[in-house]
Amino acid sequence: MDIWQSLALGFGVALDPINLAYCFLGVFIGTLVGVLPGIGPVAAMSLLLPVTFNITPEAGIIMLAGIYYGSMYGGSTTAILVNIPGEAASVITTIDGHQMARQGRAGPALGMAAIGSFIAGTLAIVGLMLLAPPLTKLAVKFGPVEYFSLMVLGLTILSYLTHGSMLKALVMACFGVVLGLIGLDSISATPRLTFDRLELIDGIGLVPIVMGLFGVAEILVNLERELKRSIVEAKITGLMPTLKDWGMSKWALARGSLIGFFLGILPGGGAVIASFLSYAVEKRISATPERFGHGAIEGVAGPEAANNAAAGGAFIPLMTLGIPPNVIMALLLGAFMVHGLQPGPLMMTRNPEVFWGIIASMYVGNIMLLVLNLPLVGMWVQVLRVPYRILFPLILMFCIIGVFSVGNAIFDIYVMIGFGIVGYLMRKFGYEGAPLVLAFVLGPLLENNLRKSLILSRGDFMTFVERPISAACLGLALLLLLSTLVPWLRAKRQKIALDETA
Template structure:
């Protein structure tokens, strides 16, 4: 009965005209940025954070969430029609989806991709409904020591699941933690690393940093490449798949949803990893694995279900524990802080309408995406013909206006430029920005809970290993670090990410 009552509260909140409007805006915008390579959800959410000041907490979070899972839909369109994934998680879809398009079955591939995403999104929403309250109730039993250990585990997992070198990812986490120390000390009020600048008294602005790293840096990187791929829109064909196609896709959708729901909760690229894992599983289970890469419809259904489920279940640790699973969730945490909300288990009890309204909006948003995406597939494909040289000046202008509107301070614009150039340099060095942003967001939480635990234990650091839950979490973090250090495991990890 509690589940039913919570769902009724959520749908009554999400179904208000204002929230429906922002849900629609978020899903349409998310689809558009998923279609356009270089304008992913991380960049878009970073750019829109300054403009959420004027919105209420519920509509702003509903819109930002719609952008995230909407981008998973949009990425599949260009993957199928252009062999150019709009989102990294749609890269697997391109393997068979583009081959289907070349065979005149683009309509079938697009329909299965949309149907798989909707089915997975619906099931993942119910996973959130069932497991979020359980995690929130468990989290209420956590003390400062347990939260400290949980944050450490999350940061270590983000390193283990990051692409490329684990050493670079660890360095980026440490860099983010160091920058989070800038500002006045919370306990003593003494300035730390401010270099006498009053603008840094409250720390480095999260919005400025995220727009620089995910907006400006991405623009600089995208300007290195020119040209667009050829569009296969002349052979889209009928959208309705055959019964045989539907029967063949039922099991891959179910397996992809299960994989995505599980991996989405883990810190790191849950949607990306789940789509690759789903494709690998479907290929191994198939009686004719040679069909994969040649237009196998299962190679579209499974990964699309997995990446959408992974995108939605990544909200579980953010909503229940205040622990972001990826860079987008870190920005969602920033959006909640902007609105005066402390992320964590108390959100469910103190703001139930916001909590359940956001969850209900996910199902409504997925329904909107299913209804809108297929009729508008031609429009999304034509977006690819817009030259990037036309897009990036508008994005830069939009970014500068948004950042300046925060405090009306020119210093923020200088900080935007510095963070953008720094982000670009780090990208060129092969360093991912996601672990950095997680370190920056979780740094204050890590420091706060460590200090509280030390105060309650009268300065005895043994409190972190004498409490069972805390000790268990730290043991898991240590095992993850040791696993990455073993040559065989490190080699296998690198091979997986290369593939």
């Protein structure tokens, strides 16, 4: 069966009216939970999983998949409008997206996020369709050694995430690593920093931390000054990105899609890491890096493309190996199994209608999302005019219920409140949250893979440079580090020289 026949079969399934309806329901719910802070795709999909028991497998999985990639569209909306990430992969979008909104350019930011998501989402599906088998082969080449080096490369981008004090950013990164290491150490089964609380055995969740640091803290800071007025005072100009915006963003979209797609395939942080990496890359190669943090549209386009492409890439290991690379895909695996379907290398031949139906539905779903989201831009912009005294109780409410619904745990609400206070103090003392979140995701992966690598190599560090993929990652990290350090040192020296002559 060639690819066109397969696709025709797939669209036959996807365009079935009932499946279309479930697809729309999925992307609609996805957009909704993406927009609402706190509740994310994990909570929504696990809540709705039982609903799919009673419908056909295609319809159920099409709907659940729709929730996932739909939430990636919605997450940026909250980030741009109220400086609170709708879900974890939108943390980085708050930096430049919200600045754009403050300058009255919420429309172009939202438009760019929606269209960028569409482009990246579609590219990722094409990649999923054409490149799944070879990419699977590449992905399994990543063992503990390769992951370690990739994570080192990831950490070197920390320096691009900050626009304040570098030292403070590093302190926050250390704090993030420490938070990430809380819980039962999976190598030696020793509890670390758990204070004998069973709730901490599995570690602290990403969602309560992000919602505390970015959601509750943002509200606390605003409570001091913005109650009487609405968020944006500047005149709102234009609803769609201009030609100039497109010119600046087109390569950011392409690079973001690539980065996201590839990182999505690998187990671990996926969309979160991809969005951070894309932002760092854009800032690094930009001719005007000083605009980042002050409303650079590439800083919205790149990461938004990356997190949507990552959502597409994540399907590859599930569909070709039956291995879920993240929690969301594990849920989807559960949905397959409920219907007696086992995703894996044989699914393409045993259940072609399911395999291709899902892929085709993702094309359809992405178009639906675009049609759904573009007209909403105008409506969302109006949210900015709502006085904050009405808005903030609603946001707080959604944060609390969203965080609770992830694990039905009151404990998570306390964690969120605690990090709300931490985040508030951090802002007051000039510390930034983004390095903390990145280090929280990367730190434990780095530690865990380092130790696994050393177990496997029996303590031989040469393993990191002997293996080609690992060596390449480490080399790239070193280059990046030098390329940041050298100009920084040079500038320092010049500054010192100036001070002396002055």
